[in-house]
Amino acid sequence: MTFLIGPHALAWADWLGLFTQFLLLSMLAIGGAIATAPEMHRYLVNEHGWLTDAQFTSSIALAQAAPGPNVLFIPVLGYGVGGLLGAAVMLLGSLIPSTTLALTATRWGARRRESRGVRAFVAGMSPVTLGLLLSTGWVLTEPSRGSAGAMALVAVTVLVMWRTRLSPIWMVALGALVGMFGGA
Numbered sequence: 001m002t003f004l005i006g007p008h009a010l011a012w013a014d015w016l017g018l019f020t021q022f023l024l025l026s027m028l029a030i031g032g033a034i035a036t037a038p039e040m041h042r043y044l045v046n047e048h049g050w051l052t053d054a055q056f057t058s059s060i061a062l063a064q065a066a067p068g069p070n071v072l073f074i075p076v077l078g079y080g081v082g083g084l085l086g087a088a089v090m091l092l093g094s095l096i097p098s099t100t101l102a103l104t105a106t107r108w109g110a111r112r113r114e115s116r117g118v119r120a121f122v123a124g125m126s127p128v129t130l131g132l133l134l135s136t137g138w139v140l141t142e143p144s145r146g147s148a149g150a151m152a153l154v155a156v157t158v159l160v161m162w163r164t165r166l167s168p169i170w171m172v173a174l175g176a177l178v179g180m181f182g183g184a
Contacts, residue, residue, distance in 0.1 A: 010082055014048075015089060018081070022074070022093030029098055031129035033071045034060075038139040040077065050081045057143050065172050071095070153178055 010018075021043050025036040037060065044051045051059070059080055063073035071094065078090030112118050137154075144150035157171045 010086075015082075015085075018086070019089050019093045022090050023097055026094045026096070026098040027101065029094070030125060031132050033074055033094055033098075034064075034136055035129065035132035037073075037136040040074075041139050044077060044081060051077065053143055055080055057140055060140060065169075149178070 025039055026033075028039070029036050041053075041056055045053060045056050056077065059076040060073045063076040064070075066072060071091075074094050075087035075091045078087035080086070082089065109118050137158075141151070141154055144154070153175055157175070160166055160171060161168060
């Protein structure tokens with residue numbers, strides 16, 4: 001049995017698969033939900049074709065430009081897949097396990113913050129987080145890789161974010177201006 005909700009007709013198995021995929025991704029979201037964007041891209045764009053590259057990238061850009069938590073891009077992607085139900089399924093799948101684990105681990109770790117194991121875990125997660133964020137950046141630049149101007153803007157943004165405390169919104173605004181005038 002399939003249901004046309006939003007832009008795609010999804011069977012119950014698709015809804016269950018979508019929910020399960022985002023449950024699993026939630027447990028890998030070290031560094032935030034955005035760190036799992038490459039796997040979301042693989043699942044939503046490459047494997048199922050529910051979104052195009054441009055829709056995927058635009059959804060993330062739209063959600064990241066809006067005020068609010070980083071995780072806002074997930075319901076925007078979900079809406080593109082299956083309307084309001086898609087947004088709810090993907091957001092709940094993403095939030096339930098990670099929120100439960102984060103709450104439990106934070107309480108446990110706070111009581112043991114000075115232990116050798118907790119300090120080693122925190123130190124070891126830094127390179128993992130950095131790697132996941134770099135892979136996310138690589139996937140998000142895919143539609144623009146043919147444009148030297150767009151890639152130069154990406155390089156400038158990385159450099160500015162690395163070397164200054166400037167709010168990222170200024171780089172988003174710069175990107176919008178450059179795009180508006182056809183520079184990228």
